[in-house]
Amino acid sequence: MTLKLGIIGYGGMGGWHRKNAARVDGVEVVAAYDIDPARVEAAKETGLKGYYTLDSFLADPEINIVLVATPNHVHKELAIAAANAGKNVIVEKPVAISIREVDEIIEAAEKNKVLFTVHQNRRWDKDYCIMRKAVESGMLGDVYNIESRVHGSGGKIYGWRAVKEYGGGMLLDWGVHLLDQILYMYPENKVVSIYAQLFSVLNPGVDDYFKILMKLDNGVSVQVEVGTFCLRSLPRWYVGGNAGTLTIENFEGKGGITRVKKLMEEVEPEMVETAAGPTRTFAPQPVEVREEIGLPEANPDWTDFYRNVLNTIEGKEELIVKPSEVRRVFSVMEAAFKSNELGRSLDVNL
Incomplete structure (x- = not known):
């Protein structure tokens, strides 16, 4: 399969992920959403589909995995929204701002039977x-x-x-x-x-x-x-x-x-x-x-992170950055x- 990645938050880290995720065979960055219209336009200039609302972004059937790369305080709500839309979810670190929020994201991912991991690239x-x-x-x-x-x-x-x-x-x-x-x-x-x-x-x-x-x-x-x-x-x-x-x-x-x-x-x-x-x-x-x-x-x-996510979804590997490990760090x-x-x-x- 091919991971069709959509990015929420097309700032510095969002742009970094667009360049680096695409280096992996089987991963394609296809879309971006941001609350700042200028960042949506910037995404379009790189060839991505640009969305001005979260609902329209999550409704895109081509996107099968979402990266949340926004300020930390909105990670939880965006990750849960993506999971509820049936998308696999990657969240930039830190995954949230409290252990309670971490548990809510894990619960949403398990409920919707989607992959959830965190970009602990270091x-x-x-x-x-x-x-x-x-x-x-x-x-x-x-x-x-x-x-x-x-x-x-x-x-x-x-x-x-x-x-x-x-x-x-x-x-x-x-x-x-x-x-x-x-x-x-x-x-x-x-x-x-x-x-x-x-x-x-x-x-x-x-x-x-x-x-x-x-x-x-x-x-x-x-x-x-x-x-x-x-x-x-x-x-x-x-x-x-x-x-x-x-x-x-x-x-x-x-x-x-x-x-x-x-x-x-x-x-x-x-x-x-x-x-x-x-x-x-x-x-x-x-x-x-x-x-x-x-x-x-x-x-x-660093791109081995994306390779592992792809191989995990295909059933070839075990997830390296596990939700339980993310929770322990928090x-x-x-x-x-x-x-x-x-x-x-x-x-x-x-």
């Missing part, structure tokens, strides 16, 4: 896939700490993403991606505690910096951090294991791994003088103990918002 990010491959292959030994962060320096949040009522803020914008990456990596492990701090540094009313600390039931400590006004950046990934440490500097996947050939207790300890005074515990390891190795190779493709985000509101860590089972 499961296919190169840096993430490299990090995950290094961890799961045992290159770092037993991992105990994962730090995931995105730092920007501009400070300004633009458009509706700077408005709380529209579902703005960095936790909903970027946090949903970074949390999804971690939870997708540990599907069988529960989050047992969470502590979050959210700040409005330069953008009143929404969080433009946040830090989340989570502990998993396998003992792994996770830190997720996003800031829009960080004039000096830390690595995209910093991962520690009992046999090595990994750093990845950026989305391109540049970085490396430092490992030890033998543990320090197997090396004769030596007292050294440092600027902080004498130390044995924090003395640098002898050169012969350490080794620097390269990162594993990974070359994912439950963790809601716990983070609550932790910040209460100003303390929460014991959870998520």
Whole structure:
């Protein structure tokens, strides 16, 4: 079959999907709807059918799958309308602005027997896939700490993403991606505690910096951090294991791994003088103990998201971004918002 994709919300992400979804054999972008007539005209100029009302868009029999790419606060109503019209549904992240809304979308999709998924495309990010491959292959030994962060320096949040009522803020914008990456990596492990701090540094009313600390039931400590006004950046990934440490500097996947050939207790300890005074515990390891190795190779493709949706509808594959996983991510985000509101860590089972 061919997926005939109709886009609701022909803004920046809607245009991005038009270009990228069409790269997949078996996927054709055919139509767009927007409340702004100028965006409808822009869609028509690219060869799409343009609709000025939601009803006329959903009545198009050619459309068999709908992408919702609007501001966050209207995701739920549009996704449910599409499901009720018998269309398969993809929603841009975050899927909604509350766990209750997530459940309503899932219920509508199940009731109408249509596919529902969310565009969590950063499961296919190169840096993430490299990090995950290094961890799961045992290159770092037993991992105990994962730090995931995105730092920007501009400070300004633009458009509706700077408005709380529209579902703005960095936790909903970027946090949903970074949390999804971690939870997708540990599907069988529960989050047992969470502590979050959210700040409005330069953008009143929404969080433009946040830090989340989570502990998993396998003992792994996770830190997720996003800031829009960080004039000096830390690595995209910093991962520690009992046999090595990994750093990845950026989305391109540049970085490396430092490992030890033998543990320090197997090396004769030596007292050294440092600027902080004498130390044995924090003395640098002898050169012969350490080794620097390269990162594993990974070359994912964001368009695999659409291929999976197509293959799932055809019964050839299992859906990668499952509604239950989307719901889990949102439950963790809601716990983070609550932790910040209460100003303390929460014991959870998520």
